[in-house]
Amino acid sequence: MKLYNTLSRQLEEFKPITEGQVSMYCCGPTVYSFAHIGNLRTYLNEDFLHRTLERAGYKVHHVMNITDVGHLTSDEDTGEDKMLKAAEQEKMDVLALARKYEDFFFDEEKDLNIIRPEKVCRATEHVQDMIEFVKKLEEKGLAYTAAGNVYFDTVKFGHYGELSHKDIGGLQHGARVEEDTNKRNPTDFVLWFTSSKFENQILQWDSPWGRGYPGWHIECSVMSSKYLGENIDIHCGGVDHVPVHHENEKAQSEGCFGHKWVNYWVHNEFLQLKDMKMSKSLGNILTIPALKEKGYNPLAYRYLALTAHYRSLLQFTWEALDSAQSAFDNLKTRVIEIKKDLSGAVDEAKKTELLAKFDAAIFNDISTPQALAVMWEVVKDSSLNNATKWAILSEMDTVLGLKMDEMKEEAFAPSDEALKLIEERKQARANKDWAKSDELRDALAKLGVGIKDLPGNQLDVFPLK
Numbered sequence: 001m002k003l004y005n006t007l008s009r010q011l012e013e014f015k016p017i018t019e020g021q022v023s024m025y026c027c028g029p030t031v032y033s034f035a036h037i038g039n040l041r042t043y044l045n046e047d048f049l050h051r052t053l054e055r056a057g058y059k060v061h062h063v064m065n066i067t068d069v070g071h072l073t074s075d076e077d078t079g080e081d082k083m084l085k086a087a088e089q090e091k092m093d094v095l096a097l098a099r100k101y102e103d104f105f106f107d108e109e110k111d112l113n114i115i116r117p118e119k120v121c122r123a124t125e126h127v128q129d130m131i132e133f134v135k136k137l138e139e140k141g142l143a144y145t146a147a148g149n150v151y152f153d154t155v156k157f158g159h160y161g162e163l164s165h166k167d168i169g170g171l172q173h174g175a176r177v178e179e180d181t182n183k184r185n186p187t188d189f190v191l192w193f194t195s196s197k198f199e200n201q202i203l204q205w206d207s208p209w210g211r212g213y214p215g216w217h218i219e220c221s222v223m224s225s226k227y228l229g230e231n232i233d234i235h236c237g238g239v240d241h242v243p244v245h246h247e248n249e250k251a252q253s254e255g256c257f258g259h260k261w262v263n264y265w266v267h268n269e270f271l272q273l274k275d276m277k278m279s280k281s282l283g284n285i286l287t288i289p290a291l292k293e294k295g296y297n298p299l300a301y302r303y304l305a306l307t308a309h310y311r312s313l314l315q316f317t318w319e320a321l322d323s324a325q326s327a328f329d330n331l332k333t334r335v336i337e338i339k340k341d342l343s344g345a346v347d348e349a350k351k352t353e354l355l356a357k358f359d360a361a362i363f364n365d366i367s368t369p370q371a372l373a374v375m376w377e378v379v380k381d382s383s384l385n386n387a388t389k390w391a392i393l394s395e396m397d398t399v400l401g402l403k404m405d406e407m408k409e410e411a412f413a414p415s416d417e418a419l420k421l422i423e424e425r426k427q428a429r430a431n432k433d434w435a436k437s438d439e440l441r442d443a444l445a446k447l448g449v450g451i452k453d454l455p456g457n458q459l460d461v462f463p464l465k
C-alpha cells in the first residue's frame with residue numbers, strides 16, 4: 001500500500017511499526033459550533049483510509065481528540081477564544097456547549113457511516129497530562145516562561161519547519177498581526193497560558209506556572225502519546241493544519257521524546273464553496289441536517305466525497321450533489337435488482353480479478369475515484385451473474401461504506417399533496433371527465449408519482465424514477 005507523506009512530499013510504501021497493526025491519530029473537531037460538510041470531508045477521507053487499512057488486513061488503532069478548551073480564532077496564539085465567544089452568544093455554560101456540538105458531530109458522522117474511532121478523548125479530561133508534558137519540555141530546556149505564559153522555543157528545538165518546509169530564519173518579528181512580543185522567536189508558541197487577554201476565561205486549572213489553561217497544540221501531542229505511544233504510524237488532518245498546528249505538535253512531541261514521532265503525515269484537501277473557504281467563523285456553513293432537510297440522503301454526500309481524490313480540492317455545488325444523489329440512487333436500484341436473485345455459483349476467478357483491480361486503486365494512495373469506477377464496471381458487467389456481482393460488491397462496500405447490504409425497496413408513501421390529487425382524479429373518472437383525469441395524471445408525474453389503473457377501479461401507485 002502506498003501513501004503520500006507530507007513530510008517527504010512523496011508517495012511512500014506503507015510499513016507499520018508493529019506488524020499487522022496501525023496506529024492512527026486524527027485531529028478531531030473543535031466543538032464550539034456545528035461541524036460543516038467541509039470538516040466532514042476530512043473525516044470521510046480519514047474513514048476511507050481507516051477502512052482501506054482494515055481491508056489490507058491491519059488492526060487499526062484510531063484515536064481522535066475533541067477540542068473543548070482553548071482554541072483561538074486564529075491558529076496562532078492570537079485572536080479570540082472561540083469556545084468562550086460561542087458560549088456567550090448562546091448563553092450556555094462552556095462545557096454544556098461543547099457537549100451539545102460533540103453530540104451533533106457524532107450524529108453527522110453516523111449519518112455518513114463513518115466508523116467511530118477506537119478512542120475519542122476530550123482535551124478537558126487530559127489537562128493534568130498536558131501539565132506533565134510541559135514540565136518535561138521545561139526540563140529539556142525547550143520551554144521558557146515570559147510574562148506568565150509558558151512558550152515552546154522553536155529555535156532550540158533545532159529542526160522546526162520540516163513538515164511545512166518553512167524557513168524560520170526568514171521569519172521576522174512583527175511580520176504577522178498581533179505579534180506577541182514576549183516570544184523569543186516569531187515561530188514560538190504558547191504551551192500554557194496564565195496571563196491572557198481573556199480575563200473571563202471560565203475553564204482554568206492550577207499548574208506549576210499559576211492558574212490558567214493549555215495552548216491548543218499541546219493536547220494532540222499528549223493524547224496521541226497517551227493512547228498510541230511515542231511513535232505512531234499515521235497522523236491525519238486537513239491541509240490547513242500543516243503550517244502551524246501540526247508543525248507545532250511535531251516540535252513538542254519530538255522535543256519531548258527525543259526522536260521521530262510520526263512516520264506518515266496524511267493531509268486532506270479542502271471542500272470549497274463557490275471560491276470561498278467554508279468556515280465556521282465566516283458563517284457560510286452547510287451541515288448534514290441541512291442537506292437532509294433539502295431531501296438529500298447523507299450517503300449521497302459520502303458518494304460525492306468518494307468521487308474526488310483526498311488530495312484534490314473539491315468544489316461544492318448543488319449540481320455536483322444532485323449528480324452524486326442520482327448516481328447513488330441509480331446504484332441503489334441496481335444493487336436491489338442484483339440482490340433479488342443470488343442463485344448460481346460465484347465465479348471465483350472473476351471475483352479475484354476484479355477485487356484485485358479495486359485494491360490496486362485504493363491501495364494506491366486511497367484513489368477512491370478509480371475504486372468507484374471499478375465498482376461500476378462490476379455493476380454493469382452483463383457477463384457476470386448476480387451471485388458473483390454481489391460477492392464482489394459486498395466486499396468493496398467494506399471500504400466504500402455506502403451501506404449496500406441495507407439497500408432495499410422502500411415502502412412508497414405518496415405525499416399529502418399527491419394523495420389529494422389522486423382523490424380528485426378518482427372523482428374526475430367517476431364523472432367521466434377524462435381530460436381532467438389526464439391532467440391530474442400529469443400533475444402527479446410532476447410530483448414523481450406514477451399511477452396505473454387496474455381492473456375493478458383499483459389503482460397502482462408507484463414512484464417514478
Ligand code: AMP
Nearest residue numbers: 029030038039041042237238270271278
Ligand atoms: P476544526 O473543527 O476547525 O478544528 O476542523 C476539523 C477538521 O476539519 C480539521 O482536520 C480541519 O483541517 C478540517 N477542515 C476545516 N475546514 C475544512 C474544509 N472546508 N474542507 C475540508 N476540511 C476542513
Ligand code: ZN
Nearest residue numbers: 027220245249
Ligand atoms: Zn491536532
